[in-house]
Amino acid sequence: MCGFLASNFWLLLFGRLIQAIAAGAMIPLIQNVVLVLYPQEKRGFIMGIIGLVIAFGPALGPTVGGWIIDNLGLKWLFGILVPLIIILLAISLFNAKNVHKIDRTQRVDWLSVVESCLGFGALLYGFSDIGNMGTINFTNGFITIMGFVVLIFFCWRQLKLEKPLVNLRVFKNYTFNLTTILSAISNIALLSVKLVLPLYLQRVHGLSAFQAGLMLLPGAILEGITSPIAGRLYDKFGIKKLSLIGYAIIILGTMPMMFFTPETNLLLVAGAYAFRIIGIATVMMPTFTEGLNALPINLYVHGNTAASTVRQIAGSLGTAVLMMIIAFGSKHVAGNKMLLAEQLNYGYRYAFLASFIFALIGFVLSFWLKLKQQ
Known part of the structure; x- marks a missing residue:
């Protein structure tokens, strides 16, 4: 509501802060419920379903958000959510139940x-x-x-x-540390390019917000399909092979992006992004689940909190770093006589190169994962 009624930047920022607090609290809570309700051998598939929900919404965001901005205006990005949230609150009041014992001695x-x-x-x-x-x-x-x-x-x-507030002792566990890093890298790969690519399409190719979002729609659909399948494969084969395959797909999908130009066919842009998303969906939730499964039961909640925090912060910082790379890359060639679109294209190339390096690091680290014990 604050964002919808905002008449200045600070009220808009306040509304976004409230949204961020809610999103940051809800995702770990959902994952904690899964840890309580499902045994280890079934968590991969269920976490895949949650990964579908968590990632599918933001994946559709550029398309839906672009259409709303082009046709209704920025404030309706917030306004359209108000009735939906009211409906969800009403449903939660009558259907949501506690699934574990409440510790009233816990203090923030x-x-x-x-x-x-x-x-x-x-x-x-x-x-x-x-x-x-x-x-x-x-x-x-x-x-x-x-x-x-x-x-x-x-x-x-x-x-x-x-x-x-965050029990850092969970990082004494080798498998938890490694899978948390891999899950964080996959989140950087997802969120950073998901933000950078629409900007690239608008600034370099001159597309509208809706058109740029539409180019990401095939990737969003494939992400929704792949996530539960990856969860099922994790339950059956374990994490090492899945992570290696997933990061290999991310690497192959990112490689063409380093050679994009203002004349690059938009079908290639959409195809590379969609192919890359398959790898991200293959890696993200399975690595997260593997890390939690490696902890003792009494540290599940703490591990979930710590891993979720690292993953979300990594995504935010990764996006900020890529934007910084774009600015430096564009400025590096600003003195040359070239069109603005060509200057910006160099900046985005550097950003895609950084994404490629992140994916390569994830692929190498995946070799240290353990094979599934039969």
Whole structure:
């Protein structure tokens, strides 16, 4: 509602913050319910279904959002959600039930909340401002460094608290660490290019927001189909082969993007993105599930919280870093005599190269995963 009624930037930002809090809380809660209700041998498929829900909405976002912006205006991106949320709230009041014992002794450490918000917020703002400005100055450099410093204090506090906000002791588990990194890389691969590609299509190819979103629609459909299938394959074959295949697909799908030009056929753009999405859907939720399965039962909730936090922050920071790379890449050739679209195209090429490197790192790390024990 705040976003729909916003008359200035700060009210719009406030509305987005409320949405972010809700989304950040809901996804780990849904995954905790799965951990309680389903045994390990069935979690892959169920997590695949959840991955479909989590990823399919944002995948359709560029198409639906582009049509809304072109035809109704920006504020209706928020307005169209209001009746849907009211309906969901009404259904939840009568149908949602607790599935585990409530611990009323658990208290939120508000200093940890403040530290995490300031640390991650400063880090994200610093990278974003560097991308927008196309240069590092005293202000954005100082904010970025302070973000790192605050996060160090946040981690130190979590290790000292008896009941921390995020139990960092879960990172003592080798498999959990490795799969959390792989899941985070897959989230960077998903969210970063999902943001960068529509901008590339609009700025370099001159498409409208709706047309750019439409180019991503085949990938959204394939993502929805692939996610539960990948979950079933994980239950049957384990994570190592699945992760290697998934990251290999991401690499192959990203390679053509490094050679895009303003004259590149749009069918190739849509095809490369769609093929790449298959790999992301193959990797994301199975690696996440494997990490949770590696933990003892008493650390499931803490592991879910920690892995979800890392994955979401990695996606946000990865997107900010890619935007920064685009700005630097475009500025690098700005002195040459070329059209603006060609200058921007160089920036996007660097961003796609960075995405390729991320995928390559994920592929190499997948060799350290363990084979499924029969």
